[in-house]
Amino acid sequence: MHxxxxxxRMTGLFYLGMAITGVLGFLIVRPQLFAADDPDxxxxxxxxxxxxxxxxxxxxxxxxxTQALTAVWFYRLFRTVDPVAAIGIAAFGLVNAVAGLVxxxxxxxxxxxxxxxxxxxxxxVHVLYLAGDNLWGVGALxxxxxxxxxxxxxxxxxxxxxxLGWTLVGGGAGYVLSAFVRYLxxxxxxxxxxxxxxxxxxxxxxxxxxxxxxxxxxxxxxxxPTVHAPAPVAG
Numbered sequence: 019m020h021x022x023x024x025x026x027r028m029t030g031l032f033y034l035g036m037a038i039t040g041v042l043g044f045l046i047v048r049p050q051l052f053a054a055d056d057p058d059x060x061x062x063x064x065x066x067x068x069x070x071x072x073x074x075x076x077x078x079x080x081x082x083x084t085q086a087l088t089a090v091w092f093y094r095l096f097r098t099v100d101p102v103a104a105i106g107i108a109a110f111g112l113v114n115a116v117a118g119l120v121x122x123x124x125x126x127x128x129x130x131x132x133x134x135x136x137x138x139x140x141x142x143v144h145v146l147y148l149a150g151d152n153l154w155g156v157g158a159l160x161x162x163x164x165x166x167x168x169x170x171x172x173x174x175x176x177x178x179x180x181x182l183g184w185t186l187v188g189g190g191a192g193y194v195l196s197a198f199v200r201y202l203x204x205x206x207x208x209x210x211x212x213x214x215x216x217x218x219x220x221x222x223x224x225x226x227x228x229x230x231x232x233x234x235x236x237x238x239x240x241x242x243p244t245v246h247a248p249a250p251v252a253g
Contacts (some may be wrong), residue, residue: 022095023232026177030228035084037225038173043077057144063145064132071129078122086115096171103167110164117157120216121150155200159213162193165217168224177233182223189210189217 051071053059064071096104128143139161168185172178196213200204 020232022177025091025095026228026232029063030225032088032091032233033221033225034229036081036088037221039077039084043074043081047077048150049072052147057140057161057186060144060147061132061135061140064111064129068129070131071214074124075122075129078118078125082115082118082122082136084180085118086112089115096168096175099171099175099177100167101183103170107164107171110160110167113160114157114164117153117160121153122167124150130197131132141147149236154232155187156197158197158200159194162190162195165190165193165220169220172224175233178224178227182227186224189214189220 048071048147051060051063051067051074053063080099092111093104093108096107124146126145131139131143133148141222169183169190172183172186173180192213192215196210199210199213203209
């Protein structure tokens with residue numbers, strides 16, 4: 019297997035891990051724990067489903083790990099295409115990882131308070147979950163920003179379909195805009211969600227392309243050999 023293809027598929031594998039842990043945590047586990055309009059129910063869920071609450075923290079940590087690795091491997095993949103854009107992908111992706119780390123700490127604190135409550139424990143754990151939600155809400159800025167240089171690298175490299183590149187650029191811009199809509203017009207929730215859909219489509223397309231194709235075969239002959247080839251061994 020060509021080294022460039024191997025790097026692309028490893029990037030896709032980390033990206034897939036990030037997607038899986040994100041879906042499990044946000045769409046499956048979290049709704050079973052957080053009751054948006056009932057702090058006492060949130061506390062009761064954490065107490066009743068303690069193992070699930072701890073698993074939620076672990077999923078968040080796994081997402082942080084896979085997000086960081088994905089960011090670094092994207093830099094490794096695209097650094098010869100456009101170094102500035104590749105650094106942008108890595109930097110914005112690592113900011114996302116830091117946001118996930120803070121969110122995991124907030125959830126871990128909520129779990130700790132549920133097992134050793136003090137004061138108004140229900141209100142406290144509820145505020146911690148709300149803070150985590152808003153952390154991801156404002157973090158949408160960087161989830162969008164990292165897609166824009168990613169799409170640019172797709173367009174510059176020619177290693178993937180150009181439509182994918184434009185989908186990532188447009189989806190990233192929409193994701194950034196959705197963060198502002200969410201707070202400027204709280205009632206426009208449907209619009210904010212709709213602005214993020216192209217980004218999700220582009221990301222899943224990117225994951226699938228990296229895993230299945232890696233890069234276009236005709237691009238392998240043009241890949242810089244000095245970057246992806248193994249380093250020579252001193253004799």
